[in-house]
Amino acid sequence: MASDMIAELGQVAQYDHALACYQRGRLDEAAQCLRDLLHSAADHHLGWYLSGLVAAKLGQAEAAIAMVQRAVVLNDAIAEFQSTLAAMLQAQQRSVEALAAYDRLIALQPNDVGAYVNRGNALGNLGRHAEAVASYDQAISLEPGQATAHNNRANTLRDLGRFADSVESCDRAIALRPDFAMAHLNRGNALGGLRRYAEAIACYDRAIVLSPDYAMAHNNRANVLRDAHRHAEALAGYDRAIALEPDNADGYINRGNALGDLARYDEALEHYARALELRPQFHDTKFNMAIIHLQLGRFEIGWRMYEARKIRTDPIGNRTFPQPAWTGAEPIAGKTLFIHCEQGLGDIIQFYRYTRIMVERGAVVILSVKEPLRRLFAAAHPAIELVEEAATPAAFDYHCALLSLPLALGTALDTIPAAIPYLWTEWRLRQDWSARLPPRGKPRLGFVWSGSPTYKNDHNRSIDLAVLTPLFDIDADWICLHKDVTPRERAMLSEYQRVTFLGDGIADFADTAAIIDQLDLVITVDTSVAHLAGAMGKPVWILLPHNADWRWMILREDTPWYPTARLFRQQLMGDWPGVVARIKDALRHALRVV
Template structure:
């Protein structure tokens, strides 16, 4: 009930005024009027609902949740309130509950374009169920072809499904309808980058950042473009934006000692160099230890446990510890992938002297005995990376395809340490490919096995870095849109002199890559 001090007509007028202010972007003034209405009528649905929308817009998620849930207690059948509740829950990281809320909105109104679009966006962006999102977006756009957000969500879903050429016209339509759509510009940049059109991608990211300068993902996307183009100095500087991405915050060290990025002299200092990403990244960047030691640093290297034994012999490292060990005293620290920035690495100054990793002689002797005498060149194969890697579907190759390389002129050794059930079964049926997964207990053992090989052929995984760091000939098989460190349009790597790159020429086409590898093998062996 309205209080005597504010009648129904006054409330209606105040609400209309507040909505007009809200639509003009004068959020705080609108919120003041909404609050006045709620004080006069605690059960006023529109004021509570719109206060929740206001709180969501300014980032006050607890208040947003409180106001919208109070509104829904008054009218549990209000579609838009359920849509907004879903958005609030999504921002709070309650993805299951957010999906339930937007699905409830669709139960109430299956033709709600906003609910269709939001549900699809949630399925794609948060749950990686983009194939399920597409029919929802098709329906939304059939109902409202001018819905910019649905076009943007369609573009995102198609990118997630690696249908980049189809994504671009959807994002162009979103931007035609809403030219100041920063997220659509960012998504357009991603699609272009994944098509290796990095100059165009940079322009899209620039436009997104002009609208939202602190858009972390656009900054990170530009870093990848610069690194792919070989602009290492600017690329690694912008790569520091990774620490603002949620996926990186979980691995960031919370250390009291200062971060070192090259500005402080190292002589007489103990520097903790710590891992941050995958095993391959650690193997890739541990090369910098000797440069740090040359500046007078006492280097403590903190790595993943499977790498500790192998990396204990890295030049320039005083001590290697793993994640399970207590930290010793140190003065400064730096994450491994910040080392190229701190040391001013350019394309022509990459420390590419190999080998910088070596296998233990006793382990090598054990592997020579285990393998026995060989009369044919030995080739190691690694066809799959970590299945938890976000891009693993693009970089790994099924063993059923890889097995076409198994010809009798060579002795093939599987370098996979962790075998899936299917690969384990298939490997038992391939006598031409010898497997030793159980004996590769850590990377020191794998290094000793690699030391017995003449050639390593692998996808983009830690094995590539291990073999490259050991100076072994490596043939690296890359997806069409490669990781930044492999750059574009070259068949060699400035990081590893003994590496040869075999790139996909078409998205997803591994058969053509494997045909080229098979054709090149006789030249390697002379048969």
């Protein structure tokens, strides 16, 4: 008994000495003392916990986690152990494990406000945003004056697209802590989501006044300036952010984006390359570089780098299967190839041409397709089996994402498949729509002014209907190709006798194609209708923003993707009226020879 007591006293002395060394910054000595302690007392939970703290201070993050986990196994009733373990796991982005630790901590301390806040952070990192909001709400119910909970709640609401609610949460945080620079920044982020750019910039300015070296505030302010097409100011903002954090890849990525907007492509690529040096595995940067190479017609490197879309932060075209991917090297004649669609309707229409090539090469082709395109594609090539977008066929030999086919087939700028038309619709459907169109006599001109509002860059490609209405002075039958319009837009269309709205009867793209087939010209912004008209071989004039999507390339008024297309680009950012005026002049000239 006496020897046990002496041993225990010895362990206490060792632990106290290690703790004193830790508190005085003598970390190596503390670590050695703790190793000696644990060699003779392997179940000393305080020794394991302190060892974890020492290892963390020494930069040994994974070892620190393992040691604190050992302490928790030995004694799971100490809240401090759970709290420290959760924080360590979260710092290493092991959010699933961190969440479990926060749940254990809350079980021990149900009124721990900080635990609910941090639990919300872990849930947010896992993309479980609604649950994160509930966790922040619990923290706020326990402590209404918890400014951090209101601020973090605002972030999560923004991630949910609830920008107005996010602003309100930021307002509460700022009311509680007027000098809370992060809350002012987050308010700017939410206002930017609402496109209230001037107010957003004012929020960032306030954050910078409170914290002049706040690199994120300079960076996010520049992001909003870029959205507002104030690119020179945006570049200056990115420069300041980079000066404050020269090793932060985000600054170089964002400055590269702004340079791309200004068509300074080589400079943009230099900034992306620097970002990759700092963060080699950040595939979003490789994707951005791919877009520029494709814009410039550098298809060999562009298609290869475009594969980064499958592993970027928001991946696309990344479905995987037990069967191997077809890379172009494998013999395909007589084999079944499952081509899975990706991205938007326009992308699928544009690259549908490649499915026909695979049939010509002897493959049995199964194509997944979005429902609005099914009937159109079924009419265009009955030999291609169509399945629902998320479906997986029962049997196939190879698979390939639709937009990986250009890479597999080695598409170069001068070898883009251009067998036009490659889409058409059934004769009976054309006849049905012919009866609903104005009688022949005047040119029939179709028009589209906006695309899907869920597309992240829609604000740069879509225009207000009012911008397009000067075209209706031209003596022609104007056919609206929109399936759905707002009440305001319907009222505007009704003011023009030359305009026909058919949207109430349009079910899918087979109907749209049947209408387009009977038009003389389609005028549209960069939407799926542009691709449909081009794929049908119909004349199509496309209104493009200053820095258009990569597929329209640069410094061209035509496109190798669609021989019947003509491109009208903004000469200045946001100058849609100027584009419409040029189209109107071109239309007057064209109609003289129709």
